[in-house]
Each structure stands twice: as structure tokens, then as C-alpha cells.
Amino acid sequence: MAEADLALAERVANVRSRAGLDVARILVILGLGLVLFFLILPTLIVVPMSVGTASYISFPPEGFTLRWYIAYFRDPSWMSATWFSLRIAGVTTLAATVIGTLAAIALVRGRLPGKELLQAFTIAPLVVPHIVIAVAFYLTFAPLGLTGNFYGFAIAHTMLAVPYVVITVGAALQRFDPALELAALNCGATRLQAFFHVVLPNILPGVAAGAVFAFLASFDEATVAFFISGIEGKTITRKMFEDIDFNLTPVIAAVSTVLTLISLTLMGTIEIARRRSGAGSDH
Amino acid sequence: MHGASVSLRELGKRYGCVRAVDRVAIDIRPGEFLSLLGPSGSGKTTLLMMVAGFELPDSGAIWVGDRDITLVAPNRRDIGMVFQRYALFPHMTVAENIAFPLRMRRFSKKKTMQAVADALALVQLGGFEARLPAQLSGGQQQRVAVARALVFEPPVLLMDEPLGALDKKLREQMQIEIKRLQQSLGITVLYVTHDQEEALTMSDRIAVMRDGRLEQIGSPAELYDAPATSFVADFIGKMNFLEGECLGQDARCFEITIGRSSTIVVDRHLASHEALPQRGERVRLAVRPERIELTPHKNQKLSGIVESVIFVGSSRTFLVRLAGGELLHVQSQTTRESYSPSQGERVGLSIPSDCVHVFPQAEC
Amino acid sequence: MPESSLAQPRIHGSPSSAGRYGTMTSLVLVSPLILLLGIAFAYPVGRLLWNSVFAPEPTLAHYTRIVAEPLYLVVLWRTFQIAFIVTVLAFLFGYPVAYAMARIPGRRAMLIAACVLVPLWTSILVRTYAWIVLLQRNGIVNTVLQETGLTETPLQLLYTQGAVILAMTHVLLPFMVLPIYSTLRNIPDDLAKAARNLGAGAPQAFIRITLPLSLPGAAAGTLITFILALGFYITPALVGGPRTLMMSTLIAQQTTELLDWPFAGALSAVLLTSTLLLAALYRRALSFSKGFSNG
Secondary structure (H helix, E strand, O other): OHHHHHHHHHHHHHHHOOOOOOHHHHHHHHHHHHHHHHHHHHHHOHHHHHHOOOOOOOOOOOOOOOHHHHHHHHOHHHHHHHHHHHHHHHHHHHHHHHHHHHHHHHHHHEOOOOHHHHHHHHHHHHHOOHHHHHHHHHHHHOOOOOOOOHHHHHHHHHHHHHHHHHHHHHHHHHHOOHHHHHHHHHOOOOHHHHHHHHHHHHHHHHHHHHHHHHHHHHHOOOHHHHHHOOOOOOOHHHHHHHHHHHOOOHHHHHHHHHHHHHHHHHHHHHHHHHHHHHHHHHO | OOOOOEEEEEEEEEEOOEEEEEEEEEEEOOOOEEEEEOOOOOOHHHHHHHHHOOOOOOEEEEEEOOEEOOOOOHHHOOEEEEEOOEOOOOOOOHHHHHHHHHHHOOOOHHHHHHHHHHHHHHOOOOOOOOOOHHHOOHHHHHHHHHHHHHOOOOOEEEEEOOOOOOOHHHHHHHHHHHHHHHHHHOOEEEEEEOOHHHHHHHOOEEEEEEOOEEEEEEOHHHHHHOOOOHHHHHHOOOOEEEEEEEEEEOOOEEEEEEOOOEEEEEEHHHEOOOOOOOOOOEEEEEEOHHHOEEEEOOOOOOEEEEEEEEEOOOEEEEEEEEOOOOEEEEEEEOOOOOOOOOOOOEEEEEOOHHHOEEEEHHHO | OHHHHHOOOOOOOOOOOOOOEOHHHHHHHHHHHHHHHHHHHHHHHHHHHHHHHHOOOOOOHHHHHHHHOHHHHHHHHHHHHHHHHHHHHHHHHHHHHHHHHHHOOOHHHHHHHHHHHHHHHOOHHHHHHHHHHHHOOOOHHHHHHHHOOOOOOOOOOOOOHHHHHHHHHHHHHHHHHHHHHHHHHHOOHHHHHHHHHOOOOHHHHHHHHHHHHHHHHHHHHHHHHHHHHHOOOHHHHHHOOHHHOOHHHHHHHHHHOOOOHHHHHHHHHHHHHHHHHHHHHHHHHHHHHHHHHHO
16 A cells, blocks of 8 residues: 555665665655646646637647636626526525524534434435435425525525534534633623623634535535526526536636636635634644 | 622532532631632532532522522622633733623723723733733733633632642742732632642631532631541641551540551540540541651650651651551651651651541541 | 523523523524424425335335346446445545645645645536546547557547546545544654654554554545445536446436436435445444544
8 A cells, every 4th residue: 555655665765865765755756646636637627728719628728718708708698597506605605604503502502402313413414415305305396386496596505505504613612612601601791792792703713614615515516406407597507517418618617717716715715714713823 | 899708508419410519508708718629529610600600509599798699690690700711702802801891781981991900900910901812821811810800899709720720830929919919809719729738828718528518617727737537637738647446545545556566645636536436446547747756766666667768858758667567758847956867777756646636447 | 583592591490501501592593403404304305205105105116126127226236336446546545645644744735735625625516527528539638648649549438437436536535535634633643653663663653553543534534435426416427428327317317307206216215225324334433533532
């Protein structure tokens, strides 16, 4: 296994470091580099594809053009799908953050009968395959006219996103020192005052992270969207799925780049904020 | 600021079948510094939490002054508290932390600012208003916590092992400072600690807790010189314990054997248990290391061999092995003329009859 | 407003432990979540499963069909086979990456972390699209192969089982790396050093100390990857073809093309049961790892 190789390389390096001959180590680094290349390549490849001039996919891309981005922004069907997705993601973020935060407080800090079971139920939508959820949701909600419909999506996506909020806010609450809340009560604050003055400001990074996860869980969601989209109400993921399946144009690369940029910006912000607060607490 | 009396009346608290606090009754005088001392799990923190209002007692009542606060919500009790790890709000500055109790009481801005400045001056932290707790040292955080607990002028201050997180030197300095502050303000302090030295240094009285029960309450000197149980004897100060058997008694004293050959005489009033030991009964003897006197060996009733000598500056501790195998700690002042045997030397020991505490053996 | 119940601390009734919210308050706080999951998740999934047995009348015919027809058995077998291969590949690729991420200091660790996190944060649809671009007939891989003279005519890469496995491994790899990384990071570096100091060679120190201590993370990563692979839809649907039908794509086919809801329900039940069994195993692995850190 590569691991033993790495360790072996270390020993070999120790023995022969002066000689400078270090074949095993180089091999290990090469293997690691290949895996990392495998990881990152498909994610970044869409960027050059989206600015090539050819109207079919070719590599290496020739020329430079923004026409595929312009095509994306001028195409009413892409635009309506994008706005539809953004609206759903916005409502999902709000609903999932509020519902998930309240539930996390109860699940971490409350006295509840059958807490373990409730916690398992809360994360069930993460465990149950999305194809099963999608088909089941369609079976129940299609007769009610909730497919291809904003409200249907809002309900489905809030349900899919809420576990992320419960997990991140729950983790933040677990790190939160309950003595701080007692101290607030001792200082004369009511439970509600203690929550808003002391608990909430301290778990806010967790709540913000949960909100970002909820947004992306909705905005990037494809499986359920595939089933409950209609001809009118169609998310950007469903539109992409169709276009990938039927007419593979470089516009998809442009859309992919936009989607990736949004995801990376949001997650990168959270990650940097997390690292910064982590580094801050060390001192 | 004037302290109020605190009266704990037959307080009880169970968790399942564990009696965390078992019918504890303590009356704390106004302005008194009372320590709750005991090992972890002895119920001292639970007791404090009940006074603060974070736990409700199953039975009994808590009075502050002439007010029954047993069922009053924690935020309406007007009792200051310093938490174990200070519990300073990390997102608020020092000034905001101290102003918090006043904000909750809807003080005017001007009054709040003045009170915060006063409280900071009290703990000698003027100029630190704008810092965040994370930017303070442990000792400074501790002072902010004290200022926050005192700023709304509560008649009673609770402290839950407030010095546990500090290093030894700072801890000793803070002990003196807190005591000085308490005396100048005249506030009643209920102080939880598991550090007996800390309790002895700071308290007017100490309540020793064990397994949820109040073991003994009294001044530091009373607890040190007249422990009621062998637990208190062991917990407070250093103590030698010996097993023995009662040989007989007269009006004034008992005679007790240690091991096979040695005997000592004990004053009658120092036997702690209600029923005095009968002839033939096994007992437990306790002697403070500094009460034992070492003399050159000359056929004394009690003799042993010095196993090691530990130098601790102002005094020396000798570990002496008795003939029966028991090991005694003997402490003596380091003076020029004092007898100072060396390792391996055979020595005689004399124990004054009024320095031995006798406990029934069944107790431990 | 549910929070209003927080306003008054409970002063009567059962003793409330320090800093805990009472049962009534807690129930009010979780009720929106329970309502949402009940209506949008539990009820629909329950109904799908119910339909597989009771619609229109009680029958197990839909389940016997899965076992009786070779086509469906093949799909079932293929699903587990692909999920297994993907998991093994993800472990072999993922462990060294996690190890490097946990042990290499400074900038290079950030670089490795970025290589793991960036794909994780990118839409699955985008990544699947990228694999199509890479693997299609006139795609990048074929172009490179032809230009280097390894092949003369373009190979059929897309819509094969190999393509599905490759793309799924890529998509699921971060889910393997991260749990292993988090256990490795929590193993003090001193332990391996102590082992070296006590006379173990580097490989021995790794095999006897680091590897066993990282097993809980490896178990968690393996199970998560396997669970996700079993129910994966988007990637097999786009990268795979008719000959790489998996459980998820079969369920989709039954509902969108054949409208056979009871049979789709039966297939879902099989998929769900396998998933939940594995999830239960995962919980055991988690409690195992917990015991590990406490011990």
C-alpha cells in the first residue's frame, strides 16, 4: 500500500538523505500528485472549455470568447431556470435555517423524550438515497399540483437542507459553554434575553455556515429537482441535466463555471471564517 | 454594600437514587466568608447551584435575609456569582461584560458607565475596558469575573472554585485580594473549593462536605485542632493514622496499644465518637505530624527507625518506621538546636496525650 | 412565536438541571422540524413503501419479481459490485491523501486540502459534466490517446461501466478522505515518534500504531462512500448507459418511463433497507470510535 511506501520512503530518506538519492520518496510523491490531479482536474476543466471558440467540445480549446456566457445570459430558458433556482434556494435557506436552528437548540440543550430517535430522524434525509426521496415525493405531491411549482420545491428542498443546519448549529451549540448562559441568568437576564444576548452571538458562525450549506444543498440539488421539475417550473440543475443529455454545447461549460464560482465563493468564505475563528481562539 | 445572611434549611437533592445533597442545614452570618470544602462529588457544587437557582432542591428551603428564594428564578435572585472558568462572554468587551447585569436591570447609560468604572477600579483593572476576554491573562479574566459579579451590589457572592485555573503563585495572591475585597465590602461570600489550604487561608468558617452530607462546620482552627470525624481529620491538613486497640481507661484517659508492644495514652475528651471505646475495641488514632516529638533512642514506649529526611525549608519531615511496620510523618522546625536524626537512625517518639484524636475504626 | 416560551424560566415542576430547556419548550422548538420531515419525508417515503405491498391489494409479487427476473437480479448485483469497487478505489486513493493532509505541514497541506475540498464544494452535476467532456468520443482523453499514438481510432469510453466507476470514485473520494483525515489529525504525532523511539521502524510504527488508530475514520469513510454509491443517481444516469443500469437508474426508469409505481416502491424498499442496515453499522463504527477516544 502507498502508505507503507510513504513510511518506507521516510526511512530510506533518513538513511540516505545525504546521498540525495531518494527514489521511493519521489515515487510516493508522484503517486500522491496523480491522485490530487485526478481530484482537481475535472473540477477545473470546465473553465477553459467555457471560453473556447469552437461550438463543440474540443481540447485544447482554441481562441478566447465570452459568447457562451453571453448566450447563457441571453437565453430566456436558462435565465428563468436560474431565477427559479435562486428563489427556491433563498426561501430554503431562510426556512431551513430558522427551523434547523430551533430544532438544534432543543436537540442539544433541551430535555426531550426519545432524543436519540429524534436525532436519527433529523438526519434521515441525508442517509436515505435521494432517488428514493425524489420518487416518493413525486408520488405524493404530483397529484396535489406541487410539481413544477415553487412551493413544492421550497418544501422538498427545505426538507433536504434542514439536516445540514441542525448538524452545524448543533455542533456550534455543543462547543458553546453552558456556563455562559448561566452567567447571563445570574446577571439578571431572562432566558430569552440570555439567548439573544449571549447564546446567539456565540453560535452565529455556526448558524451562518448552516445557512450556506442550506443554500448550496438547494441550489446544487439535482436528483429531486429532476423528478419534480415541470415544463414551466424548472431548476437550473434540471435544465443542465437535459442539456447534457440532449445537446452538449459549451454553454453548459459556461453555466458550470458560474455554478462552481458561486459554490466556491460561498464555501471558501465559510472555510476562511472558520479557520480564522479557530486560529483566534488559540491565542 | 452590606452582606445578608444566608440560611440553607434541610436542603436535599437527588439524582435518581444518588443523594447529591442530603439534608444540609447551614446558617451563614451577614458578611461571613464561608467555604464549602470537599472532594469532587461531595455535593458542594450542587449546593452552590441551588443557591444560585440553577438547580431546584427536592426538599428544604433557601433564605437570603428575610426572603425565601427557594423557587425564585435565577435572574431575580440578585446574587452575584463567579464561575469556575469565569464564564466571561467572549463576544463582549470587558466593559460590556461588566455592564451586562446593569443593562438587564435597565440602568441608565450614565449610571452604568459610572458603576463599570467603579467596579474596574475595585479590581484594579482600570484602562482595560475595551479589551476582549481572550486578550486578558487568566488572573485578569478572574478580576473581570469578580467585577461583573459585584457591579450590581448583590448582598451575597457565590464563588465556584474561582482560582482553580490559575497557577500556584497567582492563586495565593488572588486569595489575599479576594479576602481583602470581601472584608472591605462586608459582603457575604459562599466559596466552593476542593483545596483545603485555600479554605483554611480565606474562610471565617468552613463546611466540610462528604457524599452529599455536611460532615463538620467550624472555624479553620476548630477543624484543624478538633476534627469531628476521621474524614475531616484526613481532609484538612496532614495527618498520621494508626490502628490500635483500647487497653483500658480511667477517669481521665485511655491506654491504647499500637502494634504489638507500643502503647500510648490519650486524653479522654479527645475521643470523638459518642460512645467511648470499650476495653478491647479496635480504634483509629490520628496525630498531626508537627505534634510528634523525636528524641534520641532511650527505651521509650514508642520507637522507630528514620527511613528518610525531607527538607522543606522552614521545617523538616522525617519518615519514621515503627516496629509494627507503620510509617509516621514527623515534622519539626528547622532550628539550630533542634534534634535532627539522620537516615537509618533509631529514634524515640513521644506523643503528648492531648494531641491524639481517637475515632471508631468502623468509620472508614 | 415558539421562542416566547423561553421568556419565563421554569420555577416550578420537575427540577430542571442547570442550563437545560424544559420538555415543553424543547417540544415546541423541534415541532416545526418534525412537521416538515413528517409531511415532506416520512409520509411520502412510507407511502411509496406501502404501495409496494398493498397497492392495489396485498401482494409480494413486486418483490418476487426482483428476485425472479434475471434482469433485475443483474442490476442488483451490478449496483453492489460498482459500489464495492468504487469504495475500494476511493480507500486506496483516499487514505494516502488523508495521511498527507494530516501530516504535511504548512502551505502544501493547504494545497492538498484545496484539492479535496474544491471538488466537494462543486455541484455534482458540474463534475459529472466534466467527466463527459473528458471521456466522450472526441473528448480530451481520446484526443490525448490519439495524439500520442496509443490508439488510432477513438475509444468508446463513455456509457461504460468503467466510466461510471471512474466518475463515481471521483465524486465520492472527498467523503472518504475527510473522515480518515479527521481521525488521523486527532492521533498525536508523538505516538508514532514514541514507537520509533521504542525501536519500531517507520513502516512498523505506521502499521502497529497509526493504522489501527485511524481505523474508526477509515470505517466511517468506507461506509459513507458505500452508502452514497449504492443510491447514486445523477452520475450513473448521465455517464452510464443501458448496460450500466443501477438500482437508482432502474427506479427512475420504472417511474418516468413505465409508470410502474408499486415496482419502483419495491426497488426503493430494497435500496432503502440496504442503506439503513449500513447506516446502522456506521453508527456502531461511530460509537466504536468514540469508545476509542475515551479509552
